[in-house]
Amino acid sequence: MGEPQTDMRGSSSHGHPHFTFGVIADIQYADKPDGLSGWKTMRYYSQSCLHLQEAITKWNAEDIRPTFVLQLGDIIDGCNKRGEKSEASLEMVLTMINTAKMPFHHIWGNHEFYNFTRDYLMDSKLNTTWLEDRRQDELDPRSEGSSDNKDYYAYHFSPHSKFRIIVIDTYDLSVLGRKETSDGHRKSLAFLDSSQYDFNVVPPVGTQGFHLLEFNGGLGKEQLAWLDDVLTYSDKNGERVIIAGHIPIHPKAKRSLCLAWNYGEILRTLQSHESVVCYFAGHDHSGGYYRDSHGIHHITMEGVIESPPGTNAFGTVFVYEDGLLLRGRGRVKDRFLPYQGKKEHCDVSMCQK
């Protein structure tokens, strides 16, 4: 809907953008020949870093330089672990990212946990919580909203006075990454025990518990409460919120088995806040899109790793007064994503700052 036409400076019938940002998912770099995945899809390992380089070159050259990039997870492939190349491959990709003229916010996917432990990631360059903004009420470490000492990797920041981006950890509940003796692992097993699951069986899509698979995960109670708290703040302050995580959370926004374990709880949390505009995910390399009953846009980005030579999969999001324009490259479609129609209380003079 809408027409995704913009001029060279990003202006369009929607006005001039408040800011822009880049999105990219599932680079899955590995120094190995192209080949079929376990799902019989073609993976272009030798192309993935060339695709990333092209994305960075394009973002660096845009007339309105993106303020930041959301890297939606699975930055290197799990096969690096078997060849003991995890650290070298990560360093290679991060060296390339260092040529970007804007910061990258890194999200963690299942392939991060195939290569590294959660403790390792927390101390690595893939931990970008240093880019977070604290709200005034979070600066007091005794406050409930404080993000200190969290057992999950999630944070938020505000690139504009009326917009907030929230990075969530969809492997907070997971059998990947955490020590088996940890509280988080115990809570994850307890969640699975309360549901029907069998990691040895790949059930048909749509059957009970079809998505309760090892390569998916979810949000624990503490993270859901934290997310609810941040969104309550955004509602009160008339902010529009864009959320990003690795795993899709709406059954109609993906094509495969990729869906968060407790997607219903996550969806209900998002849908109970008028501030939420859009949720970006990766994980399902074929991509997907759905606008839910509350007007929230669910974008699943096509994966770089399954983009043949001569194509690509990334995008730049232009944040306008009336909606987001996703300008896709390669396999990613252009889309205009209007905001929900319940922001009339928003002070227009404030929004145009």
Ligand SMILES: [Zn+2]
């Ligand atoms: Zn993934």
